[in-house]
Amino acid sequence: MSDVIKLKKGLSIRLAGKAETVFAQVALPELYAIQPTDFHNLVPKMVAKVGDKVQAGSVLFFDKKQPEVKFVSPVSGELVAVNRGERRVILEVVVKADGQNSAVDFGKADINSLSRQQVIEKMLEAGAWPYFKQRPYNVVADPKAEPKAIFVSTFDSAPLAPDYDFVIKGNEDAFQKGLDVLGKIAPVFVGVHNNGAAQVFSGAKGVTVTAFEGPHPAGCVGVQINHVNPINAGEKVFTIGVQEVVAVGKLFTTGVHDFSRVAVVAGSEVKNKAYFRTVVGAQLSTVVNGNLLSDNVRVISGNVLTGAESKAEGYLGFYDAQVTVIPEGNHYEMFGWALPGFNKFSAGRTFFSWLTGSKEYKLDTNTHGEHRAFVVSNELDKVFPMDIYPEYLFKAIMAQDIDKMDQLGIYEVVEEDIALCEFVCTSKLPLQKVLRNGLDLMVKEVG
């Protein structure tokens, strides 16, 4: 076992509605969608047309800016819709499954005999390349880039997140194979949780393993990068999730791109909170319908900090292994700011909920206040375990000062790393959006 990095800063939001580590029988839905909005700055160019028959692994569209990056269908069936939003932006590419499970065969390969370039080409061809997110900017990785490292975080510390020690069961070999593949592209670093990391994670071979301990965001891969091998200006790092590593491993050992996943449905408004077997981009209807405790709810693909707002007719995000359902907070509260607040969760102690110990809270989507300028100091730093001054970074972004953003470390962070800052912000500033604007500006101006 290698080093243990103990993080003190952060916050574990004690959200009610955690799932048991059991599988629920959830039927697979008919519809599946790949949503280009899951990938920042992607300009999709359609290849398949509505009505086309596709197999799992058939190309649906590619990225106009880097045409070699292809996005493929997760199931076999028929392309039934390309749903567009404002200015004809493609939101969803919907495939209706035929139940045949036929898949494109990309051919088995002996990992050891492949060159770096062959590995990359195979991943691109099979539509597995988008699994790589690239820092800086949190975009789909550039196949021509030479990343200094690939990072995998094997635990998710976000509220109600899936337990990967449980999720990985049965796929241990494929995970290690996946790591072997990644090792062909760049040195691989694996972050594991110090308590109870599965043997497959902590004993991963051919990689650098680092153990982490502490509250959220200890499981955020960006935090782990910052502590293990921080990104400097001009450098690139790829990140990839646990189940995606498994999919890559299977792609090389079986020749088939396997889109099956394990996800968790959790949250205070869910009746049966459990893990379920699903497929990338699956419609949430079979998970959500009939499984809710109330009507006025928000369905989220992902966790409550970084997930995307969805609905029963929506689809599981490309990178998501979690569906969360919490109450909507579209109600008024009389003198809400003045009440003692025994049932209000807060990082500080301005509400009397500090008396109630480690109780779990049923949080809703209310903002609990209005936008203000930055007033309170040090609240962001307390939940941000990186050697970066978050407030100064945000101010530089708001002022669109590119030099300052660069100097203050914008290359090291993506939205999920600072989601807790947004959660605790007394001034209710939309900090993830601010950061995204900053990253987009950097992409545009610096590239």
Add this chain to the structure above:
Amino acid sequence: MSSLRDFIDSVKPNFEEGGKFSKLRSTFGAFETFLFTPNTVNKGGVHVRDAVDLKRTITCVILALIPALLFGIYNTGYQHFRMLGLLDTATFGDIVLEGIIAVFPILVVSYVVGLSIEFAVAQMRGHEVNEGFLATGMIIPMVMPADVPLWIVAVATAFAVIFGKEVFGGTGMNIWNPALVARAFLFFAYPTKMSGDSVWYSDFDASQAVDGFSGATALALNGQGDASIFNFQNEFIGFIPGSIGETSALCCLIGAVILLWTGVASWKTMFSVFIGGALMGYVFNATGLSPLCWCEQLVIGGFAFGAVFMATDPVTSCRTEKGKYIYGFLIGAMAIIIRVLNPGYPEGMMLAILLMNTFAPVIDYCFVQANINRRKNRVKNVK
């Protein structure tokens, strides 16, 4: 509750864009959000948020100020009767009543003038009304002498809100603590109303004052005063003449506990101010420049009040954590230096905080720049 909500919902359209009273939009919004926390939901970022908002934070500050304010009211009455030599006959009720009569109008003037300007500016800019002034408006009367004319309070408050805050862009953007801007403005513009021996007593009248009465404050006396009044116990509890809310170190301590426990104020700043003050006080006492012992320096002349409520103002203090130690320490040290070495301006705390408000960004700059350099050096080490 729901009937009130229904009423608000029924009149709300009048105040929205295009409504009859859209010019009063900010005012309506301020009252609406005072009564009900809004029903807005998170969109596009986090789906849940911490329960705290600026209203709650400011409420904690106000709660922390209340003990000092209540004591200030009592002490104003107490000093009034002491001046008249009637302390033995005055009942608790008399004392409190006199205090209320003296302090309440100042409080009202401060709030009315300040909030009117805040509402007007918010409306002009089309912003929501900020909560910041609710604390400032309470601090301003507390740093005024009891006998200050009301028109002066009005002028000072207006000056502070307009030139201390709004010209910079409102709450969160100002450089100097607005309440201290108000006090400093008066201190230099109307020195006779703000210092001397008589202003500390409500309705001061030399002809009625008890024979041989000296109204001087502990600071002006610099340790030479009547020991029956100016002993450590009185100075700590607060039965000494001074600005309305600042005399009681004890009440400031209660406030400090509230602010630190809720996490609203930084213990780093507060603690360092006391360390800086104690150290400087010790040095001056040891070298014979001041007869006051270091512990006395910390309980007289608004030192405790400034340390607890004004140095810790997050907007005008350092915003880097390491910077807060330096910022606080220098405030404490400067306050005592100004006090001891410059008898012309015995109130060192006000000037020390304003001075360090000015330098806080410089201190922050050094720490932020160090972070930037660290990042740059990382690149060099890699190559």
